[in-house]
Amino acid sequence: MALVTLRRNLYHLSDFRIHGALAALKTQQVNHVHKTVKEHLCPWFWSQHPGPIRVRFHHAHCKKFHSENGNDLYPVGEPGFSQVHNWDRFEHSVKNVDEQMFYRKLNSFTSSGEILRFVSTLETLPDTMMAGALHRICEVERKDGDQRLPKEILESSAFQALCDRFGRDPSDLSNAGLVTAFQALTLLCGDPQSHLLMNLEAECQHRLERGGLDVHSLCILGETLIKLHGPGCSMLDLIIYQLQGESLETFTPEDIVTVYRLLQASPEKADQQQRFLNKINHFSLSLVSNLSPKLMSQMLTALVVLDQTQALPLVIKLSKYVVRHIARFTSEELRKVLEALIYFGHSDRFFTETLEQHVASLCLTLDPELVSRVMEYCSRKLILSEPIFNAVAETFVCQAEKFSPSQTAKLIEPFGKLNYLPPNASALFRKLENMLLTRFNHFPPKTLLRLLHSCSLIESHPVNFMAKIFSPYFLQQLQGAESYLDRLSLAQLTQLFLTSILECPFYKGPKLLPKFQVKSFLTPCSSLETPMDFHLYKSVMIGLMDLLGARLYFSSKVLTPYCYTIDVEIKLDEDGFVLPFTIDEDVHKRVALCIDGPKRFCLNSKHLLGKEATKQRHLRLLGYQVVQIPYYEIEMLKSRLELVDYLQGKLFSQNSGGHCVIDTFIHQTELINYNKGTGIISLYDCVFKRDPGYNQKLHRDDREHAKSLGLRINEEERERPVGVLSSSVYGRRIDQPVEPLNRDHGRAGHVKADFYRKNDITSIKAPGFGHISPA
Numbered sequence: 001m002a003l004v005t006l007r008r009n010l011y012h013l014s015d016f017r018i019h020g021a022l023a024a025l026k027t028q029q030v031n032h033v034h035k036t037v038k039e040h041l042c043p044w045f046w047s048q049h050p051g052p053i054r055v056r057f058h059h060a061h062c063k064k065f066h067s068e069n070g071n072d073l074y075p076v077g078e079p080g081f082s083q084v085h086n087w088d089r090f091e092h093s094v095k096n097v098d099e100q101m102f103y104r105k106l107n108s109f110t111s112s113g114e115i116l117r118f119v120s121t122l123e124t125l126p127d128t129m130m131a132g133a134l135h136r137i138c139e140v141e142r143k144d145g146d147q148r149l150p151k152e153i154l155e156s157s158a159f160q161a162l163c164d165r166f167g168r169d170p171s172d173l174s175n176a177g178l179v180t181a182f183q184a185l186t187l188l189c190g191d192p193q194s195h196l197l198m199n200l201e202a203e204c205q206h207r208l209e210r211g212g213l214d215v216h217s218l219c220i221l222g223e224t225l226i227k228l229h230g231p232g233c234s235m236l237d238l239i240i241y242q243l244q245g246e247s248l249e250t251f252t253p254e255d256i257v258t259v260y261r262l263l264q265a266s267p268e269k270a271d272q273q274q275r276f277l278n279k280i281n282h283f284s285l286s287l288v289s290n291l292s293p294k295l296m297s298q299m300l301t302a303l304v305v306l307d308q309t310q311a312l313p314l315v316i317k318l319s320k321y322v323v324r325h326i327a328r329f330t331s332e333e334l335r336k337v338l339e340a341l342i343y344f345g346h347s348d349r350f351f352t353e354t355l356e357q358h359v360a361s362l363c364l365t366l367d368p369e370l371v372s373r374v375m376e377y378c379s380r381k382l383i384l385s386e387p388i389f390n391a392v393a394e395t396f397v398c399q400a401e402k403f404s405p406s407q408t409a410k411l412i413e414p415f416g417k418l419n420y421l422p423p424n425a426s427a428l429f430r431k432l433e434n435m436l437l438t439r440f441n442h443f444p445p446k447t448l449l450r451l452l453h454s455c456s457l458i459e460s461h462p463v464n465f466m467a468k469i470f471s472p473y474f475l476q477q478l479q480g481a482e483s484y485l486d487r488l489s490l491a492q493l494t495q496l497f498l499t500s501i502l503e504c505p506f507y508k509g510p511k512l513l514p515k516f517q518v519k520s521f522l523t524p525c526s527s528l529e530t531p532m533d534f535h536l537y538k539s540v541m542i543g544l545m546d547l548l549g550a551r552l553y554f555s556s557k558v559l560t561p562y563c564y565t566i567d568v569e570i571k572l573d574e575d576g577f578v579l580p581f582t583i584d585e586d587v588h589k590r591v592a593l594c595i596d597g598p599k600r601f602c603l604n605s606k607h608l609l610g611k612e613a614t615k616q617r618h619l620r621l622l623g624y625q626v627v628q629i630p631y632y633e634i635e636m637l638k639s640r641l642e643l644v645d646y647l648q649g650k651l652f653s654q655n656s657g658g659h660c661v662i663d664t665f666i667h668q669t670e671l672i673n674y675n676k677g678t679g680i681i682s683l684y685d686c687v688f689k690r691d692p693g694y695n696q697k698l699h700r701d702d703r704e705h706a707k708s709l710g711l712r713i714n715e716e717e718r719e720r721p722v723g724v725l726s727s728s729v730y731g732r733r734i735d736q737p738v739e740p741l742n743r744d745h746g747r748a749g750h751v752k753a754d755f756y757r758k759n760d761i762t763s764i765k766a767p768g769f770g771h772i773s774p775a
Contacts, residue, residue: 182224211242281311289321296322334370383603393423467509493512536597567595572591576588596631
């Protein structure tokens with residue numbers, strides 16, 4: 001019984017590897033091919049192999065493969081055969097070569113119909129090859145976006161015949177053929193109540209309970225059951241239990257990733273399987289170099305879902321190999337890699353450089369979701385990559401219509417957060433404005449607020465939309481079903497309102513109501529202000545105390561009426577003298593020291609973040625003299641004297657040559673928003689130095705002796721021989737003491753030395769010379 005119906009595709013016969021067969025077949029008619037083949041191949045082909053026979057045959061789609069191996073194909077429809085072949089070579093590995101050619105031919109087909117027509121020509125095939133054909137059908141349908149076969153193919157005789165081969169007696173199937181066919185039919189049909197699927201599942205369960213499945217079959221079966229019944233399937237626990245008993249050295253890289261996916265299906269059970277996960281995480285370190293880009297992406301995704309923060313060495317090693325294969329990742333795979341790196345908080349310089357090259361070369365062809373994820377990665381890690389930002393800006397200008405509202409917000413927000421304007425900034429924000437005008441209602445309220453706030457950080461103020469976001473209707477939408485607005489949204493609204501006052505004086509629209517304004521921008525998430533670096537502040541404070549003479553002459557963490565928190569504030573009078581921080585009168589100028597630590601800059605850069613640049617810009621507009629003290633300048637100072645000289649040069653540039661004391665006259669080089677000669681009054685003085693027109697200490701009571709005014713109670717009590725008031729018993733005639741005070745024999749110094757400690761605890765001090773311990 002032959003495996004190929006020669007009546008259908010005579011031109012497929014090409015490689016029988018027998019000398020002289022070519023000449024014999026050329027002289028025969030097409031109808032006599034069967035007879036000719038039987039005469040020449042009878043001694044070996046039919047007599048020696050009573051079982052299923054595999055015959056290799058060519059197809060037009062395999063032309064490239066055969067041409068590479070020295071086999072030239074004839075045109076379709078004309079019988080053609082190889083001219084020179086080695087009979088011994090064919091006889092040595094006929095089985096392996098036939099399977100290899102079978103799968104190569106399957107991979108050449110691009111539709112399920114072609115695969116079924118090809119399989120229908122073969123009367124008998126091993127179960128593994130038939131299962132491989134079903135698996136190839138799944139791959140073809142997955143490319144089309146829908147794994148379900150069309151109805152006409154499901155009802156075709158070829159597909160039904162293929163399914164009948166598995167449904168006749170599943171117990172005769174091999175383990176590989178059984179689980180592969182079960183997986184493929186589950187993906188193609190998807191009906192758990194199907195009689196065929198129920199039979200295959202029962203057979204799989206029977207072999208699973210006997211423990212007769214190998215590691216690879218267990219992995220395939222586990223994924224199939226999750227697809228068919230979900231992660232709550234009872235058989236899944238037994239599969240994982242048997243996998244735990246296997247030696248990890250028998251797992252292939254594909255099996256390891258499949259185990260991750262099985263555990264990923266039930267993340268709530270990760271704590272129970274943590275010991276097994278630790279073993280897999282450690283073993284996977286040796287397999288990273290053998291993983292394909294797809295498997296790397298799947299492994300990173302599983303680590304995220306399972307919250308394997310302790311597997312950071314594995315994540316770091318995976319990121320190193322991602323750098324080598326970044327061009328081979330699909331958009332979906334690369335997006336998952338970026339999500340994992342964001343989740344684990346890992347950034348790599350080489351990965352960033354490779355990502356820059358990849359994005360810059362494919363900027364106009366990248367998927368919008370991938371572009372937004374790349375920008376989110378840069379934003380989370382504070383990576384200011386000009387090649388990436390410029391390429392993304394160009395992509396948005398050319399293809400803005402492809403981006404959804406959420407993708408647009410993720411794309412624009414990093415520009416404001418990292419304080420960067422691309423070269424095509426005017427075209428970028430013009431495109432963004434047009435999108436907002438046409439699709440304003442499509443943006444979620446919180447997403448829209450974040451987007452407009454990010455634009456204001458880089459001085460691209462959304463004046464045309466401020467009236468809408470300050471309106472009660474938008475605020476109600478922003479609040480939603482909650483009883484109150486979250487603090488971050490209120491802080492963003494307040495800063496936008498402050499920006500409209502300070503930087504957009506021409507804005508005459510609605511104002512933000514006071515109930516929606518916050519008192520401080522220092523939110524728990526530090527989204528609008530970054531807290532001061534404590535260690536850097538301690539260093540600067542020591543230098544300021546040496547420079548100014550005392551801690552009294554500067555204050556720290558000062559909350560202004562405009563919601564900003566100043567790191568260090570120094571007050572100056574009209575003549576330029578430094579005033580104690582407790583004095584609020586006669587303050588002519590306020591100096592705001594911004595002690596900027598590393599967290600206020602972009603990663604590995606001296607570029608200030610957008611929120612810090614906005615804060616300093618607003619403080620200058622409010623009349624403060626802003627002095628920036630960055631961490632990288634402090635780190636260069638080697639001694640305390642250099643620190644004092646540095647601070648003196650920053651604060652008092654005219655007196656940098658001499659030693660600064662409290663009474664030193666401070667020569668100011670410029671006045672910011674305050675000029676006494678021109679009569680310009682700063683905004684700070686308008687708020688804090690306004691004459692209220694009411695003296696609260698002025699007497700306004702019409703009673704004769706209100707608040708004891710006009711009475712001489714104390715003097716009258718002293719003049720009486722006998723006191724009238726009960727309080728006079730203790731204090732009567734205090735001005736006439738019985739004995740005059742005499743301090744001639746005072747021993748205050750001895751008392752202090754004997755009874756008071758000098759800032760130390762005597763009980764824990766080491767005994768000195770002459771000490772006698774008590775018995």
